[in-house]
Amino acid sequence: MVVLSQPILDNLAQIKTCKPTSNIFTGIPIVDLSDTNAKKHIVKACQDFGFFKVINHGVSMEFLTRLETEAVKFFKSPQQEKEKSGPPNPFGYGNKNIGPNGDVGWVEYLLFSTNPEFLSNNARPEIPGISETLWGLVNEYVCLVRNMACEVLEMIGDELKIGGKDKLSKMIRDEKSDSCFRLNHYPACPSSELLQALSGRSLIGFGEHTDPQLISVLRSNNTSGLQICLRDGTWVSVPPDHTTFFFNVGDSLQVMTNGRFRSVKHRVLADSLKPRVSMIYFGGPPLSEKITPLSSVMEEGEESLYKEFTWCEYKKSAYKTRLGDNRLGLFEKSTNQ
């Protein structure tokens, strides 16, 4: 029998719960990057779900396992040691607290900037708990995944007939691109099973939110937990697949397509038995970039649904919000304008 001792109860007390949904979603679009029709599938998936899975990506499993193993090694180190790499303001180690506004989840993580000054070995900041090996693997991983994200953004550019198909990919390739990388570790949480039995609710690992950037690329181990919210508001579980990458549309790409692509709401639930390890690259534009609908997507006479803003303005505003807030709502034009 699992006993809920006072420290465990105190620990869990801060963390939100949600009504569980056990719907395993088998309809997630799968994009084969080697398929000549990939760009059509990507655009459709971005419109219908804001989410898709990528296969035939060319990144070796051996490399992915090496990074995951090194990340697990970090998360297994003593709590006191890990704390030396935090708090994440905005980069470094964080435990349970997510962002600056009081969000809490059953998760610990490392947040990195992907700027060359942050990741390349001659200019890294002093973060004592992160081994040279982990720095090196993160740097290599970010390069590979950025290339993959660029390839996908170029296919989108091509399919949407944006003049110069690299208009989107240029933003994340730019030296000044404001992108980041996150390693998340969700420890197994045996008491979540009891919580479920007693209250019928699930413990939140990472609360519901949309990603503010253009595009996010997620890879996880084979532990479930990730859920996405469909257009009709139902939450569905994404079957994990450690051999593939999941892409999701961020708020900025929703704006640049004037709402045609969906910035998908997602969350992670804690697992009672298995730890989850995920790694996410968030491709963001340079701070000065104007986030505004691309002229090629607009019909004649169509107006932007959003006020004009730069990525810097949006990011500043996003960091004042709670995870689950409708961040983009503040930038929508009111309908009677």
Ligand SMILES: C=C1C[C@]23C[C@@]1(O)CC[C@H]2[C@@]12CC[C@H](O)[C@@](C)(C(=O)O1)[C@H]2[C@@H]3C(=O)O
């Ligand atoms: C509560 C917050 C955490 C977050 C910054 C924010 O104020 C609102 C957006 C959050 C988010 C979600 C996607 C990424 O995980 C993240 C790094 C990002 O860019 O925006 C996080 C921020 C964070 O954890 O600091």
Ligand SMILES: O=C(O)CCC(=O)C(=O)O
């Ligand atoms: O850890 C995951 O699987 C998803 C986390 C996430 O959505 C995020 O870090 O923004």
Ligand SMILES: [Fe+2]
């Ligand atoms: Fe996210």
